Amino acid sequence: MAPRNDASDVLRGTLDLLILRTLSLEPQHGWGISQRIQEISADAFRVGQGSLYPALQRLEERGWIDAEWRHTDEGRRARYYTLTRAGRKALGEETAAWRRYVDNVELILGGAP
């Protein structure tokens, strides 16, 4: 478990992918998404609201996610985001693209002295 102060902001450009991935599991509200990303990454990534909500809005406008007000298990009103069909498709493509990218970076780093 990485120490808390080593946690870095999510790389620009990968946040959308992480949000889509999180939402592919189940609909979630903004707070939940940030918590989930932090948990899954074992606290390595920290998602500030300053980037999370603009990203959600961006994805919503792109039609990849949908939002509606629902009640949480504790009975509070929260804005839940759901992956749309277009979003699911985009997640597949983005994931594949990311993998290719990582492989290529790895190749280069692996070949370095």
Add this chain to the structure above:
Amino acid sequence: MIGRLRAMLRQLRTLVRKDAVEREQRAEMAFHVDMQAEQYLRAGMAPAEARRAAHVAFGGVERFREARRQASRVRLLDDLVADVRYGIRSLARRRGFTAAVTLTLGLGIGGTAAIFSVVDGLFLRAPAGTRDAERLRRVYIERNEGVVRTGPGGGSGSYLDYTALRDNLRGAAHVATDVAPRLVDLGRGAEAEQIRAGIVSANYFATLGVRPAAGRFFSAEEDGVEGTHPVVVVSHAFAERRLGGAAAAPGAALLLNGRSVTVLGVTEKAFTGLQATRTEAWAPTALAVSLGLMFEGWRAEAEMIAIDYVVRLRESVDGAALEREATGILTNLAEAHPGIDPTPVAHTSGITPAAGPGRSPAAFLSLLLAAVAGLVLIIACANVANLLLARGMTRRRETAVRLSLGATRGRVARQHLAESLVLAALGGAAGVALAFLGLALTRQFPLPAGAGRLDGRVLAFTATLSLATGLLFGLAPALRAGRVATVPALKESRLHQSVAAGRARRGLVALQVALCALLLVGAGLFIRSLGQVAAVDPGLDYAHVTRVSVDLGKAGFTPQEREAFYEAARARLDALPEVAATAMVHFHPFASSAYGIGWRLTGVEEPGFREGPYRNLASPGYFAAIGTRITAGRDFTAADRAGEPTAIVNERMARGLAPGGSALNLCVALGSQVNDGGCTRIVGVVEDYAHRFLEAADVPMIFLPRERDPTAITWGGPALIVRTRAPAAAAAAAVRAAVQGMRPDLPYVLAEPLTETVRASVLPYRLAATLFSIFGALALTLAAVGLYGVLGYFVAERTAEIGIRRSLGAPSAQVVRLVVRQGMVPVLAGLAVGLAAAWGATRVVGSLLFGVDARDPLTFAGAASFLLVVAALAALLPARRAAGVDPMTALRTDD
């Protein structure tokens, strides 16, 4: 697909239901903070502490909203609306600044658009009603040798030149000719009036592309043998005014200069001739002699150069090729006519009234005014730029506050820009309103169709210029706003200010002052010139004098009948209570016409007169009637009708006849007496008076008794001179009515006060002086406001510094000097540049000046000191404010 549609709907909703969206965002934010607080609570924090920490973790609310807006695609449009609203709010708070900019831009744009619209319509645009005017050309012929000469640039030509060009010029599809329109008498009796009529070749209208509104235009035959086809074409306006509409006009009979003619057709409404003054009728060249507008046989004389040409180029031909071809044709023609220049040169120009060597002083003056209006527009733009730059500086702190509250730099820059654009739009609107106002004023004058209408291109140009000014000079502070470092700007007092911005503003002041100096010198020259004109003493007291002229020859009166008529007219006028005296003269004062006379006096050499002597015919009482005095000898009497020939000379002539002595009672051989023998007794000497207004009165004159031989001069005149008890302007109508009413068959009776004749000569000088003064005052006001604004900001910026200086013991005079020096440096620099420019440029207006040198040192010095005084006043006001700064207040309040 459906996702895309939904996304679009959502974007739309974000835009139209802004409040609802923001409510949702706040709710979502509150939820997030609550969840965070609960987490901290679970981790063991105290409730209040947990909430505070959650808020801190969330960050600024403003930042949250801003970030979301940034992420949104609709934000650009959304921001624009918000920015404009913000700009309007902020402008509404600073009404003085907004009013200054709006008014400045409005005056600049409105003035320029109005003046330029008139000038454009009058002089720069092809006359309305012509078609494909870009292929129409005027042809001018330059002759520098032989009996007729035109000077550089060429001028009119002869009818023979016309037929040669018409028959041989292959580069032109049409060659037509016209004679500059003249006033002709229309009708007889009470209905009589004078209208402007042109003489044109048959193909004139076809060449211009003008179409008939009714009837038809001339056939070649109707422009053939002189006097055989008395037909005319009239303008649409004339048909409506006199003939009951265009449709009713063809076939109508008119009486022009005593000759009855038939109306063939009516031109389309837009066409009022090629000149800036409206033409109402056109006659073929074959009718010019019958109408008394040309002398017998003019069409066959190579030396009779009085006509102009207009040609329509063929598609593939340009002006230069046409000039070469026409020059060749005219050279061939010259071989057959030994008297004229064997090497004529053809020139071409467009058909706008401002083009060509024949352009009028009015056209020149108007173009000059358009240029001046443009200068004022530049001054106005510089002023606005200055105000915007200064405003940008004072907003640094506001900008820094907004930045630290989470607004992005781009956003702040755009807000500055939006505000500038709102200002520019306000100024543009004011400009359009003022332009319409200005044009309403110009409609007081009878302008041809198309002139004085607000021109779309002109408006577009001025609007673009104002927008560009707003953008450019709104952008500079906007860009700087983007670079403002938050913390220093918040901390900084006005002690630290951008040096570069100050320099730009001072440069703009210098530019304004330079242009202002140029305009003031121009205004000064024209005012001095008008002063000289007004001071001209023509040597007679003419305010109560009206001249009455009737062209009785056209009405078929014999010389005897004519004399009887004038006799009766004088009797009738003398009976009127308002008439003080009547007299007859051949050439009335300021007639500009003159008729030379030869003389010989044994033992006296011709004393080198600049011009003259001229002869004139006068009745007894003429000199008293025009308000001049006989200084020696006597006036004519009835006895001069017969017996020994007598004459009265003016003083200039008297000095020539008897240098150092008296000319009275000399007997001088005059006119035919020089060869035939005999002499004329000088019975009187009269004061000199100017026979052309605005010209020296020192032209030698010889007056002969008119009753002795009324036909001694065969052309021009005579005129009945009426001296009224009231000023002539008030009495002329009654005089005219009295004479016109004498017989129902009289042609138009002209009764013109001499003040009116003079007014026409003075008008260009008065117009130039008035308009230059208006624009000069406008420029000066703008420049003064600009300087005041810059210094005002300077003082505001340096309040703290001034406070320190004052508290360290600087006397207030030193503070005043500091501020005034700051202001006067750019003023002096601008003044130097402006005066130098004026020194080089005023020669252009030399031809419009009277009695003043274009480099009149008095005017230059006057304009410079006037500008300096106004500038010093504009600088002194902020300086006094600075001197009044209380050191303690200045140091404490840093804003």
